[in-house]
Amino acid sequence: DTGVSQNPRHKITKRGQNVTFRCDPISEHNRLYWYRQTLGQGPEFLTYFQNEAQLEKSRLLSDRFSAERPKGSFSTLEIQRTEQGDSAMYLCASSLAGGARYEQFFGPGTRLTVL
Amino acid sequence: SQELEQSPQSLIVQEGKNLTINCTSSKTLYGLYWYKQKYGEGLIFLMMLQKGGEEKSHEKITAKLDEKKQQSSLHITASQPSHAGIYLCGADGSGATNKLIFGTGTLLAVQP
Numbered sequence: 001d002t003g004v005s006q007n008p009r010h011k012i013t014k015r016g017q018n019v020t021f022r023c024d025p026i027s028e029h030n031r032l033y034w035y036r037q038t039l040g041q042g043p044e045f046l047t048y049f050q051n052e053a054q055l056e057k058s059r060l061l062s063d064r065f066s067a068e069r070p071k072g073s074f075s076t077l078e079i080q081r082t083e084q085g086d087s088a089m090y091l092c093a094s095s096l097a098g099g100a101r102y103e104q105f106f107g108p109g110t111r112l113t114v115l
Numbered sequence: 116s117q118e119l120e121q122s123p124q125s126l127i128v129q130e131g132k133n134l135t136i137n138c139t140s141s142k143t144l145y146g147l148y149w150y151k152q153k154y155g156e157g158l159i160f161l162m163m164l165q166k167g168g169e170e171k172s173h174e175k176i177t178a179k180l181d182e183k184k185q186q187s188s189l190h191i192t193a194s195q196p197s198h199a200g201i202y203l204c205g206a207d208g209s210g211a212t213n214k215l216i217f218g219t220g221t222l223l224a225v226q227p
Contacts (some may be wrong), residue, residue, distance in 0.1 A: 021139040031213060042203050042217030091157060095213055104213060
């Protein structure tokens with residue numbers, strides 16, 4: 001078990017460009033979460049998947065954001081037409097199942113800088 | 116909506132001293148998670164508490180959830196420079212989705 005991995009670790013892009021991040025959860029975990037963290041703040045929930053089904057999306061997730069988990073394994077988060085306000089750390093987490101009984105493990109994050 | 120408030124916001128202690136970080140929720144907590152984060156990195160899971168009055172320890176770190184399940188504390192005994200970082204509490208407000216709400220974090224510095 002290698003833990004949750006995320007790629008790339010850093011991404012610098014120009015405003016208006018599209019970017020895509022990848023998350024590979026712990027292999028037996030059914031739940032996969034995306035969070036966003038800005039400097040000096042705690043992570044904020046964006047969306048989560050149960051297997052391949054996207055069950056909830058935060059109001060923070062504008063229509064420029066889309067997330068997928070096509071085979072219930074890895075997930076991608078795409079941001080279209082990036083804006084400077086999208087600059088943040090994007091964190092992925094996974095857990096065995098839903099409910100407060102299960103620990104949620106985080107990846108190292110992808111730091112996005114929009115110039 | 117549920118909010119988590121952490122105190123203090125930052126803390127500087129001398130190596131070897133004990134310290135406590137608090138996390139207070141505006142609503143009942145169904146699950147309370149403590150994480151540690153190094154600057155610019157991901158979150159490292161420390162402990163999860165579910166039951167009122169529950170207490171867990173790992174090495175020199177002890178976390179408690181009060182009986183009413185609205186406040187948690189994280190206590191570090193005999194702090195070391197390796198304990199430095201940002202401590203975050205996260206809560207599952209519904210007990211079903213495991214979608215976590217986080218506090219703003221406590222920045223801990225340990226002076227040798």
